[in-house]
Amino acid sequence: MSPGTLVHVGEQKIDKARITLINYDEDRLEEKELKRIEESFAYKDTPPVTWINIDGLHDIELIEKVGTRFETHSLTMEDIVNTGQRPKVEDFEDYIYLVFKMLKFDETTSHIASEQVSLILGPHYLISFQETEGDVFNFVRERIRKGRVHIRKSGPDYLAYALIDAVVDHYFSILEKAGERIEHIEERLHEQPTPEILQNIYDLKRELIYFRKQVWPIREVLSTWQKTESSIIQEANKVFISDVYDHTIQVIDTIESFRDIISGMMDLYLSTVSNKMNEVMKVLTIIATIFIPLTFVAGIYGMNFKYMPELEWKWSYLLLWVLLIVIFCGMLLYFRRKKWL
Amino acid sequence: MSPGTLVHVGEQKIDKARITLINYDEDRLEEKELKRIEESFAYKDTPPVTWINIDGLHDIELIEKVGTRFETHSLTMEDIVNTGQRPKVEDFEDYIYLVFKMLKFDETTSHIASEQVSLILGPHYLISFQETEGDVFNFVRERIRKGRVHIRKSGPDYLAYALIDAVVDHYFSILEKAGERIEHIEERLHEQPTPEILQNIYDLKRELIYFRKQVWPIREVLSTWQKTESSIIQEANKVFISDVYDHTIQVIDTIESFRDIISGMMDLYLSTVSNKMNEVMKVLTIIATIFIPLTFVAGIYGMNFKYMPELEWKWSYLLLWVLLIVIFCGMLLYFRRKKWL
Amino acid sequence: MSPGTLVHVGEQKIDKARITLINYDEDRLEEKELKRIEESFAYKDTPPVTWINIDGLHDIELIEKVGTRFETHSLTMEDIVNTGQRPKVEDFEDYIYLVFKMLKFDETTSHIASEQVSLILGPHYLISFQETEGDVFNFVRERIRKGRVHIRKSGPDYLAYALIDAVVDHYFSILEKAGERIEHIEERLHEQPTPEILQNIYDLKRELIYFRKQVWPIREVLSTWQKTESSIIQEANKVFISDVYDHTIQVIDTIESFRDIISGMMDLYLSTVSNKMNEVMKVLTIIATIFIPLTFVAGIYGMNFKYMPELEWKWSYLLLWVLLIVIFCGMLLYFRRKKWL
């Protein structure tokens, strides 16, 4: 693609784009769902905070209009609609562009599903773009509605922080799921190693590789934000970003620990399987080693030679049994001494 | 959770929060247990050092009062009650906030238990928050009581150092435990590799992964402290922090060495098991390889063909025994030459 | 080789070097194929942008002429014709020299083929050198022809960016191919592990090692470009380079993830093979363990001793069958209890 062409890359997850607008300051709150994006244009330069949320990235025309009205760089518009972006933050002086991934653990497929979230942070507005209607931001909306002191008093940069915080907090729930799966696998490993456990370990490892790939860059994003000197970001709010940064590091730390544990589980699985095989081999060897010589002895006296003096003796059959039992017990003792039994 | 809401995250480990206060300078010492936190409020700005220790984080109301009186940031209060914090230090100008983990090796479960410790270090006071009553800080209390010169002469930053030092020193005892377990496993590996050893290696590895995850960030915490330019921290006391820093590095170094050794033990275990299996296989092969041909020969002369001239010969049975013994010895020699015996 | 000697290192991939020239500004476009390189010399200092593209590096004389006319450093000329260069960017004040690799996935050989691309970026011109005629740059040509606003308005540094962007975008198609191959291998691993899968995993790993080696240095190249203070590069265009840089990081991230996944697949393969073997061993052991004792019993009563009372009894044959069936069933039960069946 040529740079600057707006083409939606990714799956269309929603039928029609949905636009909501929240305009608030400490005392006042206006919330509405827009039919046309043009209704939001008046809010661009009005002083209190306006949050425009757009769900659905396939409506190129709509997004182009936003780009034109809010005077965003062509690269920004391109990144918004291309859902394969790496998380990043870019300072375009008039606005700051942020893109990162919202992650969800999909119970049905046992996969982590990702959704791209873009934020355009201007002096008086914040525009957020999501692939589909999500419930992660609802909590932030609730807080705004409840007239909570801090968010209503702060500018759009605090709102941006609140959204990122909501997303990063959600990562912990995925970590928890992963932690549960690890414990589940460990328990089953204790009981009986089966090929399904192996597949589970491999799947979990893959999911963590994916998880890590998505979370890792957010570390840089937040670190860059903290260093950004921009009139849009208030210094006093940077301490909050530093807090999310710490959470991100914690997520990454835990992923790394999980990876270490998983590699340990793999070793444990392999060793357990190899131990089982060892046991199987021992049984085979003991049985074969005991009975093969006995069978040989029986074979000897099954021969039809005319002159086999032992065959004629009266007690030879009894003696043979004695011999067989001696061999048998000797072998058992030998194996017990070798600690195979 | 919304930022700024105080919710205790973690297990409640104690029934009722316990508050102790120690106020001292070079000559004077006042120590008391408080019933209400308000009794401590007078000490906020009084010049000598006041150490307020609070055991138990579930009493949100109490902690909120502390936050209001000592004018701490809402994020700080949140971090104190959320026991899943990553160790960190934050300079809020009026005070410095420090959070880290106290670790204990629990003999009964063979697990490392962690407890979160928060410190609020102000110009004349130090407030410490623990999840439960611990004995690690008792030693520091003893020193204060004994009128030891240095701690009584120094400010609250030295007290903070003394507390961190006590915690980090405790890490060494966990290292010792881990070292003992390594030696124990090594000894048993020498004797006989069993699946329990495997499980032990895996458990130990897991504990070390956890240990490392808790200790690693303390390195950054102390390094940040050393670089902090604050009127609360006296330059002359930074050399002590540098000393704890060195101890932390040493703990981390040792954990890394342990991890290397454990991965070596895993290899050793696997190879020993595979060696044992090899030995089993050899025994099986030798027995089978010797007796299968012998049994075949016996089988031949057990056949009932009418015309088998050998059966009629007088010495054939004797000759057969000679043949069998020759095969037997030949095989033995062959295996000895191959170094299987 | 002595530095400064022009010797073409690498395979000659094209018969005759081909020279094309595009000269354009916002309003005007001139495009022609040159027979002699001298025809381009007039364009060196003429203000709008001139793009000279040379396909084929074996014509040393031609390249020497370019070097003389455009006053390039002897090292630059040497690097252009030596196709084993590591990607790099060098600022020679009068011009900037860039060398990197165009990569293609060759469907027939399943290998990644690389081609070296050099760019000489002057104040008013851009000279590009390719090993063979490629189609990756065609798209850029189309954009210039179409009178697209941005590229026609910008200087040669934007043109250079457009070329690099085209090359890096092409990397993603290779990633896609690799992703498909990974999924293909995973599916087949599920079904049946065969030695061909092993070979496929190994081949894929090798290709990724090669891919990574080629892409990794481009990261540095772009980062250096961004830091280059040169009158040739307009500050405003650096944001585009930063965009390609992000894409490169994304390619590298994905390669790393793929490597992790492949190493996981290798483990999975080995464990699956070892599981299969385990199963084989179990079947062998069960059959052998059941029938060897039975055969021994049969062997006993095949002996020809004169005095074997059992042989004479009426019901002994029936009893023997009962005994055999009891042994057989006992064994089966034992194995079922051991979860081998």
Added chain:
Amino acid sequence: MSPGTLVHVGEQKIDKARITLINYDEDRLEEKELKRIEESFAYKDTPPVTWINIDGLHDIELIEKVGTRFETHSLTMEDIVNTGQRPKVEDFEDYIYLVFKMLKFDETTSHIASEQVSLILGPHYLISFQETEGDVFNFVRERIRKGRVHIRKSGPDYLAYALIDAVVDHYFSILEKAGERIEHIEERLHEQPTPEILQNIYDLKRELIYFRKQVWPIREVLSTWQKTESSIIQEANKVFISDVYDHTIQVIDTIESFRDIISGMMDLYLSTVSNKMNEVMKVLTIIATIFIPLTFVAGIYGMNFKYMPELEWKWSYLLLWVLLIVIFCGMLLYFRRKKWL
């Protein structure tokens, strides 16, 4: 322990502390063994160089006296007697404190033994503390006695360098030992892999982990020294420290190479064992696969059915032998084609 309390941590390796003093300048040399540490106190501020060496760290009283007279920080005194220190250098303005490890390869136990060495480097004196009387410093003493130009002309910082240099040079002898052991193991691996080799590889790996842990921090120590701006260290002598630094890097490089080689040896061992097992399996399989069908055939004609026409034929025994030989040779050919023989 409370900071500032002097408690000897570590094994007491010597009966009675031994104090020697060497005072020298270019022209003069005074060497004596002291009975009481007080005899050395006069030398503190006298201009030429005085080297006080104390063997044995258990005499706390003695060391406390040194600390009082030479006005050292309480942390320094603590570090000297605690033999579990991590190597470090600390600038206390009046003096520089250095602690590092002297390592010896103990032939009897095949272990690396470490001994802690502390140096207090003042403007006119150098105090060295060792755990036991060693021979590594003797060489430096010899040089001072011989009136060697450089050391007699230089200050105590050069003397400190000479001591460190002696210690680091000694590391190379341990590397040599390790190198010899690696070659020894490699040779034996070629011949026959045994479980003892495995144990040797593991032991060697463990020693190298320990070695690396001790040497690694010295790198930082020397690098810090080079950056130290202190009137005690002459700029001109820093080039010597840079030389020891290079040696340390070389030691570390070699340890890393050794670790790589050892991990390769482990792989080689495992593969060789697995190859041996393969060979064993093949022999078993060949013997069993050849004789089991033959034995079956013999078993058939050992049956006692009344109507078995073959048993009556004249040539059937001969034919049977032909059949057996054909099966035998066919099997052999089959295995040869499969390259198992």
Added chain:
Amino acid sequence: MSPGTLVHVGEQKIDKARITLINYDEDRLEEKELKRIEESFAYKDTPPVTWINIDGLHDIELIEKVGTRFETHSLTMEDIVNTGQRPKVEDFEDYIYLVFKMLKFDETTSHIASEQVSLILGPHYLISFQETEGDVFNFVRERIRKGRVHIRKSGPDYLAYALIDAVVDHYFSILEKAGERIEHIEERLHEQPTPEILQNIYDLKRELIYFRKQVWPIREVLSTWQKTESSIIQEANKVFISDVYDHTIQVIDTIESFRDIISGMMDLYLSTVSNKMNEVMKVLTIIATIFIPLTFVAGIYGMNFKYMPELEWKWSYLLLWVLLIVIFCGMLLYFRRKKWL
């Protein structure tokens, strides 16, 4: 050893040290072989470039004379004769000292042989020290003789660059050899994995570890040179050093890729061996599993019970054969369904 003592460490590779001198400027060239080092002393301060090359480091006296005349630091002299140096560059203001390794692939032993090269670079002279007469520098000599423009016009720093460039270019030939060996091993792995391949992989890995250890520090050396501010090095020539630097990085990149490929080959080898073993096991299992039950059946009817009704029936022998064939075919079908055949 005491610092400053000249002792030749390493093998003496040449009988008698050989001294050659080349003095040149743009127009003039003087080349001669010296009998005594003193003949070169006059050239120290004469303006054009003088290159003194000394082959053989065991003649301590000779090297001491050079040191005295050219006023080099005692550490420099020591490093020259100690052939175990780590590559480094040191700026001694009057001269720059460079030491690095010339590497050759020795076809007979299949090992990489290293030779230490030291350069003393003064304002008007360059002294090079080699362990033995080599042919790598001949090419540089040729270029000087041919009156090539650049080298004759430039100062001794360009000459130093030319020598380093010759050495680094030679590294590529070793890489090529390694690449060939990798391809050779890969081909043979395809055909049949043998223990010799294993040994080859291990040997190659070891050589690459050695290679890497030697090349890695050169990266730092060149990077330090580039940063050196010295009147001896002309700024304009630094671009050449940057070129060699890039080559070194390329060598290191390729070594790393090779290491990755080799570790992949090791995995491939192990898996292939394990696959072969699997196949062997299957054959054994199939044969044993088919014939053991058959032999049991034959054994049953070989028993000598008086009352075995089946033995008397007319068709029982035929029926038995039918039974045996049914069992045989059933087994085969079972194994085919399990995909073992």
